[in-house]
Amino acid sequence: MKRILMLAMAALGLAFGAKAELKTWTGNAGDGIYQTPSNWNPEGVPSASDDILIVEGNVTYVPGGDWTRAAGSTFTMKGGSFTQTQSIAYMQISGAINIEGGSFSMGTAGQLVLYGSGSITVSGGSFQTKTIDNQGGTIRLSGGEYIVDGNYTVPTGGRVEMSPTAMMTITGELQFNSANQTLNAGTYVANLVAQQGGSGMLGLDGAKLVSKGGHTCGTYGTDPVLNFISVNGNASSYTFVGTETDAEVFSKLFQSGRFRLDGETVSKEVFDQKFQISRNGSTITLELVTADADWRVALDGVSNVTANAATLKATVKKVNGTAGAIYYARGTTQAAVESATLADMTFVKSGIAADEQVTVELTDLVDGMTYYVAFALVNGTEIVATTPIASFAASDYDNIYENGAWTKGAPTSGQRLLFKEAFDIPQAGWNEQTYASFTIDVGEGNTVSVADYTGVTLSGSLVLKSGSLSVAETSFVHYSKLVLDGGKSTAGEIDFSSDDMVGKYEFKSGSLLSSGECRTGNKFALNNMIFAATGYVSGGAPITANASRLISTRRDRRGDLPFGLYQSGNFIDFVPGAIADGVIPTSCGYSWTYDFATEEGETDAWPARTAEQIQQALFTERRLTVNGATVDDFTTRFIVLNDEADHSQLVTMYTPMTRAMKGSYTLMNGAVVRLVERVTISGLTVHGADTIFDLNGKNLSVTGKNAFVVNGVTIERGDYTAAQLNALARVTVFRGEGNVSVGKVGFAVIIR
Numbered sequence: 001m002k003r004i005l006m007l008a009m010a011a012l013g014l015a016f017g018a019k020a021e022l023k024t025w026t027g028n029a030g031d032g033i034y035q036t037p038s039n040w041n042p043e044g045v046p047s048a049s050d051d052i053l054i055v056e057g058n059v060t061y062v063p064g065g066d067w068t069r070a071a072g073s074t075f076t077m078k079g080g081s082f083t084q085t086q087s088i089a090y091m092q093i094s095g096a097i098n099i100e101g102g103s104f105s106m107g108t109a110g111q112l113v114l115y116g117s118g119s120i121t122v123s124g125g126s127f128q129t130k131t132i133d134n135q136g137g138t139i140r141l142s143g144g145e146y147i148v149d150g151n152y153t154v155p156t157g158g159r160v161e162m163s164p165t166a167m168m169t170i171t172g173e174l175q176f177n178s179a180n181q182t183l184n185a186g187t188y189v190a191n192l193v194a195q196q197g198g199s200g201m202l203g204l205d206g207a208k209l210v211s212k213g214g215h216t217c218g219t220y221g222t223d224p225v226l227n228f229i230s231v232n233g234n235a236s237s238y239t240f241v242g243t244e245t246d247a248e249v250f251s252k253l254f255q256s257g258r259f260r261l262d263g264e265t266v267s268k269e270v271f272d273q274k275f276q277i278s279r280n281g282s283t284i285t286l287e288l289v290t291a292d293a294d295w296r297v298a299l300d301g302v303s304n305v306t307a308n309a310a311t312l313k314a315t316v317k318k319v320n321g322t323a324g325a326i327y328y329a330r331g332t333t334q335a336a337v338e339s340a341t342l343a344d345m346t347f348v349k350s351g352i353a354a355d356e357q358v359t360v361e362l363t364d365l366v367d368g369m370t371y372y373v374a375f376a377l378v379n380g381t382e383i384v385a386t387t388p389i390a391s392f393a394a395s396d397y398d399n400i401y402e403n404g405a406w407t408k409g410a411p412t413s414g415q416r417l418l419f420k421e422a423f424d425i426p427q428a429g430w431n432e433q434t435y436a437s438f439t440i441d442v443g444e445g446n447t448v449s450v451a452d453y454t455g456v457t458l459s460g461s462l463v464l465k466s467g468s469l470s471v472a473e474t475s476f477v478h479y480s481k482l483v484l485d486g487g488k489s490t491a492g493e494i495d496f497s498s499d500d501m502v503g504k505y506e507f508k509s510g511s512l513l514s515s516g517e518c519r520t521g522n523k524f525a526l527n528n529m530i531f532a533a534t535g536y537v538s539g540g541a542p543i544t545a546n547a548s549r550l551i552s553t554r555r556d557r558r559g560d561l562p563f564g565l566y567q568s569g570n571f572i573d574f575v576p577g578a579i580a581d582g583v584i585p586t587s588c589g590y591s592w593t594y595d596f597a598t599e600e601g602e603t604d605a606w607p608a609r610t611a612e613q614i615q616q617a618l619f620t621e622r623r624l625t626v627n628g629a630t631v632d633d634f635t636t637r638f639i640v641l642n643d644e645a646d647h648s649q650l651v652t653m654y655t656p657m658t659r660a661m662k663g664s665y666t667l668m669n670g671a672v673v674r675l676v677e678r679v680t681i682s683g684l685t686v687h688g689a690d691t692i693f694d695l696n697g698k699n700l701s702v703t704g705k706n707a708f709v710v711n712g713v714t715i716e717r718g719d720y721t722a723a724q725l726n727a728l729a730r731v732t733v734f735r736g737e738g739n740v741s742v743g744k745v746g747f748a749v750i751i752r
Contacts, residue, residue, distance in 0.1 A: 020047070020049040020050050020051060020072070020073065021042065021050055021051070022050070022051045022052075022053060023040045023041070023042070023044070023046040023050050023051065023052050023053070024040065024041045024052075024053045024054075024055070025039060025040060025052075025053070025054045025055070025056075025057055025059055025080070026039060026040065026041050026057075027039050027057040027058075027059075032057070032058050032059060032060050033060055033062060034059055034060060034061040034062070035061075035062060035064070039059075047070075048068040048069060048070040048073065049070040049072065049073050050073060051073055051074045051075075051076075052073075052074070052075045052076065053076050053078070054076070054077045054078065054079070054080050054082060054102065055078045055079050055080065056078075056079045056080045056102075057080045057081075058080055058081045058083075059080065059081065059082045059083070060083055060084075060085050061082070061083070061084045061085070061107075062084075062085060062086050062087065063084060063086070063087040063088075063089035063108075065089060066089050066090045066091065066092050067084060067089065067090075067091045067092070067109070068091075068092040068094075069091075069092070069093050069094060069095035069096075069097070069118070070094055070095055071094040071095060071115075071117040071118075072095060072117075073094075073095035073096070074095060074096045074098060075095065075096070075097050075098065076098045076100065077098070077099050077100060077101060077102040077104055077125060078100050078101045078102065079101045079102040079125075080102045080103075081102055081103045081104075081105070082102070082103075082104045082105070083104075083105045083107040084105070084106060084107040084108055084109045085107045085108055086108060087108060088108055088109070088110040089108075089109060089110065090109065090110055090111050090112070090113060091106065091109050091111070091112040091113065092113050092115075093112060093113065093114050093115065093118040093120070093137065094115045094117045094118045095117070095118060096118070096119045096121065097118075097119065097120045097121065097127075098121050098123075099120075099121065099122045099123070099124065099125050099126070099127045099144060100123050100124045100125065101124045101125040101144075102125045102126075103125055103126045103127075103128070104125070104126070104127045104128065105128040106128065106129050106130050106149075109130070111130070111131050111132070111133055112129055112130075112131070112132045112133070113132075113133045113135065114132055114133065114134045114135060114136075114137035114139070115135050115136065115137055116135060116136030116137060117137070118137040118138075119137055119138045119139070119140065120137070120138075120139045120140070121139075121140040121141075121142075122140070122141050122142070122143065122144045122145075122146050122166075123142045123143045123144060124143050124144040125144045125145070126144055126145040126146075126147060127144065127145070127146050127147070128147040128149055129146075129147070129148055129149065130148070130149050130150050131150060131151075132155075134155045137159075138159045138160075138161065139159070139160045139161070140161045140162075141160070141161070141162045141163065141166035141167075141168065141186060142162075142163040142165075142166055143163075143165070143166065145167065145169065146166070146167070146168045146169070147168075147169050147171070148168065148169070148170040148171065148172070149171050150170075150171060150172045151170070151172035151173045151174075151175055152168070152170045152172070152173070152174055152175065152190070153175045153176070154174070154175070154176045154181045154183065154202065161185075162183075162184070162185045162186030162207075163185060163186060164185050164186060164206065165186075165338075166185070166186040166187070167186060167187045167188075167189065168186065168187070168188050168189070169189045170188065170189065170190040172190070173190060173193070174188055174190035174193050174209075175193075176193075176200050176202045176224075180200060180201045180202075180203065181200070181201075181202055181203065182202070182203035182204075182205050182229070183202065183203065183204055183205070183207035183209070184205050184206055184207060184234075185206045185207055185234075186207060186208070187207070187208040187209075187210060188207060188208070188209050188210065189210045190209070190210070190211065193209065193211070193224070193226060200224060200225070201224075201225040201226075201227045201260075201263070202224070202225070202226055202227065203227045203228075203229050204226065204227065204228050204229060204236035204237075204238070204288070205229040205232055205234050205236060206232070206234030206235065206236055207236055208236065208237045208238075208239070209226075209236075209237070209238045209239070210238075210239040211238070211239065211240040211241070224258070225257070225258065225259070225260055226238065226258060226259050226260070227259070227260045227261070227262070227263055228259070228260070228261050228262070228274075228275075228288045229262060230261060230262055230274065230288060230290065231262060233290045234290075235287060235288050235289065235290055236287075236288045237285050237286060237287040237288065237388065238259075238285070238286045239283060239284065239285045239286075240283070240284055240286075241283055241284070241409060241412070242284050244284065246272075246277050247268070249277060249284065249286060250268055250271045253286070254266055254271055255268075261274060261288075273289075274288060274289055275287065275288060275289065276289050276296055276298050276317060277298060278298045278299035278300070278301075278387055278388050278390070279299065279300055279301035280299065280301050280302050280390035280391070280392070283390075283408070283409070285299075285388045287388060293318070293385065294318065294319075294320035294384075295318060295319055295320055295324065295377050295379065295384035295385040296316070296317035296318040296377070296385050297314055297315070297316050297317060297326065297375055297376070297377040297385050297386070297387055298314060298315050298317055298387060299312075299313075299314050299373075299374070299375055299387035299388060299390055300313035300314055300315055300357065301313055301390070302373065302390050302392045305392050305393075305394065305395070306394070306395075306396055307365070307367035307368070307394055307395055307396050308363065308364070308365050308366075308367060308394060309361065309362055309363045309365060309394075310361075310362045310365060310371075310392060310394065311359060311360070311361055311362070312328060312359070312360040312361075312362065312373055312375075313357060313358070313359050313360075314326065314328075314357070314358055314375040314387060315355070315356070315357045315358075316352050316353065316354055316355065316356050316357075316358075316377060317354065317355075318354055319352075319353060319354050319377075320379070320384075322379075323350070323351045323352055323353050324350075324352055324377050324378055324379050324384070325347070325348075325349065325350040325351075325352065325377075325378045325379075326348045326349055326350075326352050326358055326375060326376070326377055326378065327342065327345035327346060327347050327348055327375070327376045327378055328345060328346055328348060328360055328373060328374065328375045328376070329344060329345045329346075329373065329374050329375075329376065330346070330362070330371060330372070330373050331371070331372050332369060332370065332371060332372070333372065334372045334389055334391070336372070337372045337373065337374050337389050338389065340374075341383075342376070342378065342381060342383060345376060346360075348360060348375075358375075365394035366394060367394055367395065368393065368394065368395055368400075368420070369393070369394050370391060370392070370393045370394075370400075370402070370407060371391065371392055371393075371394060372389050372390070372391045373389070373390050373391075373392075374386055374387050374388065374389045374390070375387045391407065392407070393407045393418075395418055396416070397415075397416045397417060397418035397441065398415040398416045398417070399411055399412075399415045399416075399417050399418070400417075400418045400419075400420060401417065401418070401419045401420060401423050402420040411438070413438075414438075415438065415439075416438075416439040416440075416441075417438055417439065417440045417441070418440075418441045419440065419441065419448060423448050424448075425448065438462055438463070439463040439465065440462070440463070440464055440465065440469070441465040448469050543571075543572045543573070544573050544575060545572055545573065545574050545575065545588055546575040546577065546588075547575070547576065547577025547578075547585040547586055547587070547588060548586075548588060549586065549587075549588065549589040549590070549591065549650075549652070549670070550572060550589070550590050550591070551590075551591045551592075571622050571623050571624065571625060572590070572623070572624050572625075573624075573625045573626070573627070573628055574588035574624060574625065574626045574627075574653060575588070575626075575627060576588060576626070576627075576653060576655065577655075579655070579665075582663055582664050582665045582666055583665075583666045583668060584655050584665060584666065584667045584668065584671045584673060585668050585671060586668055586669065586670035586671055587652045587653045587654070587655060587670060587671055587672040588626075588652065588653045589650055589651060589652030589653065589670075589672075590618070590624060590650070590651050590652075591648060591649065591650040591651075592648065592649060593646070593647055593648045594606045594607070594608055594609065594647055594648065594649060595647040608642050608644075608649055609649060611634070611635060611640055614634075614640060614649075614651055615631075615634040615635075618651065619631045619634055626653070636654075637653060637654060638651050638652065638653055638654065639651070639652060639654060639672060639674075639692065639694070652672050652692075653672060654672050654673065654674040654694070655671065655672060655673050655674070656673075656674055656676045657673055657674065657675050657676060657679050658676050658677055658679065659677050659678055659679055661679055661681060662680070662681060662682075663681060663682055664681060664682045664683035664684070664685075665681055665683070665684055665685070666684075666685045666686075666687065667684075667685070667686045667687060667691050667693065668687055668688070668691075669687045669688025669689075669690050669691055670688065670690045670691060671691050671692075672691070672692040672694075673691075673692070673693050673694065674694040674696050675694065675695055675696045675698045675736075675738070676696070678698075682707070683707045683708070684707070684708050684709070685709045685710075686709070686710045686711060686729075686731075686733055687711065688711065689711060689731045689732060689733065691731075691733050692733065692735065693733050693734050693735070694735050694736045695722055695734060695735070695736030695737065695738030695739075695740075696736050696738065697736055697737045697738055698736075698738045699738050699739055699740075699741065710725070710728075710729035710731060710733060711729050711730070711731050711733070713728065713729040713730070715728065715729070715740075719739065719740070719741045720739065720740040720741075721738075721739045721740065722734035722735055722736055722737075722738065722739070722740065724740075725740050
């Protein structure tokens with residue numbers, strides 16, 4: 001009897017499957033693959049009915065079929081990451097997905113199907129999806145970040161439960177169909193509100209809708225309507241970019257019939273009574289005011305923002321028969337402002353009546369810090385009304401890219417942009433529009449990249465202040481002028497031969513790098529620039545190099561021409577930098593590599609060129625000129641510097657120091673100076689170890705305390721040779737056979 005019972009129980013086990021167990025990710029195999037048994041504890045690949053726990057580590061699901069979660073199973077993430085990759089398969093979800101931390105991404109999954117018994121709950125971390133076929137399941141968002149990588153259609157089946165503090169970010173369009181649908185809570189950030197077809201009405205009942213794309217109305221289609229619902233007493237809002245007056249907001253949104261209140265068109269009087277408009281720069285928030293609101297205050301915006309200051313303005317719209325007091329809250333996080341009590345706020349003014357405006361000047365801001373602000377209207381000690389929270393970055397820039405997003409929405413024409421981190425211009429978005437000029441400050445170590453098969457069209461100029469702009473060979477940046485005022489622009493082949501293609505260049509400082517040929521059918525100028533090309537300069541038109549250095553990194557088997565300059569009629573004209581206000585700029589120079597790469601990838605070195613060979617190849621053959629003229633006195637005007645370790649040579653110009661030079665002088669890093677005759681000056685400051693000061697066999701006497709500073713080191717009294725002076729200042733600036741004497745009475749630097 002006992003044996004029969006055991007057989008019966010075994011048969012039941014076969015019929016209903018093995019008991020589900022908890023599988024915890026360990027990653028012990030080291031390959032990060034979901035299907036590797038030894039990555040789990042207990043060992044073994046989870047079945048569809050097993051519970052799964054990921055606390056840390058990066059998990060990759062490589063489909064051999066759909067990723068399936070059975071009814072009753074749980075998948076919980078507290079950290080780490082989970083991503084499907086390498087193959088398009090579906091995610092079939094009948095169980096519970098709980099994201100408490102870490103990041104979950106559909107990756108290459110074709111679709112996520114959420115069945116009636118399934119649920120997705122995001123309370124922390126991030127959940128990134130493309131499309132979800134919701135067949136009756138539930139999506140709960142109470143925290144973290146829910147990202148839709150594409151369009152999002154408001155579901156007619158299933159439920160989406162969002163808490164008021166939850167946010168859904170949609171990279172594409174928020175779409176609704178011909179049925180009437182409602183967003184009940186939370187914030188939806190989308191490029192625009194779209195309609196799939198027919199005529200439909202999307203209700204806002206406590207939800208906040210933010211138009212990322214800057215569209216005033218945001219809605220389009222046959223006859224779409226965005227409907228504010230007031231009967232439930234939930235305040236909803238719509239945020240967009242624009243500079244319209246209150247009357248224009250009414251006419252464009254409500255009078256046009258695109259927006260409604262409780263399904264009905266409204267008059268201007270009803271609009272003024274039921275809606276409140278707040279502004280933050282060019283961003284407008286239209287907020288529905290609940291019927292019993294006897295106190296109302298609007299944020300008029302944040303303006304005059306600089307690196308350390310900003311102006312806040314608010315207007316009291318309504319008070320309950322008596323005057324009130326107004327305060328403001330400020331914090332570096334949105335949560336800090338949302339949770340602020342009266343004790344946390346700053347008092348502005350009491351006895352304030354309806355239609356009265358207040359202004360607050362903030363003068364203690366930290367450069368680069370992002371701030372959140374809101375005004376509060378107070379009756380006695382009770383906060384009776386608040387404005388929407390506005391955010392701004394303390395910066396002289398109009399828009400800042402940080403933490404993967406823009407502080408003021410997508411960039412608009414003419415903005416000054418600050419990148420706090422690297423940014424890849426995507427294949428869609430930027431290159432679909434034409435912008436006017438941009439001024440961008442990428443920041444040291446950061447790069448704005450124009451990826452393959454993408455591009456940006458600017459009708460005006462592009463000004464690069466710092467960091468790097470990198471353009472792939474298969475991409476483009478079109479503009480009327482590129483201004484490098486610091487920073488570095490890198491590109492594939494650079495074509496200066498057509499103004500229609502790349503426009504004009506204004507090089508003030510920084511560097512321009514080319515990974516291919518530089519074609520110069522039209523003349524162009526470099527000013528205080530470093531210009532490097534792995535190819536050669538061609539096209540039959542000169543490059544005017546004003547106090548600039550050009551670098552050829554081309555390496556090939558043309559041992560007789562390592563200079564990178566060839567093509568009939570092409571040459572570079574050096575224009576020595578003008579000495580202005582006693583500043584001697586970086587000298588003109590040309591650098592090349594005298595080795596080549598073999599087919600096996602090794603490098604063979606040719607001998608360095610002699611001064612006579614350089615003079616013949618570059619100057620006698622007019623590859624280089626100075627002020628348009630051939631140079632006959634090569635050895636007195638130029639110095640050749642060899643770097644044997646790097647197999648490179650640099651020929652660079654001297655700035656002759658003559659008796660006519662008076663006053664105090666500053667040598668910028670990279671300046672090259674040679675004493676020609678006796679000179680008396682009142683002070684000398686040398687910046688940077690790349691500067692060269694050739695005593696040329698002459699003596700230098702410094703008279704006067706603090707008259708001589710080298711690379712930040714003040715030279716005290718005493719007599720020094722050039723070598724001793726270099727050792728004292730820890731530089732290799734000085735050369736030649738002369739000596740330095742510091743200690744005579746007077747206030748001059750005398751070079752003789």
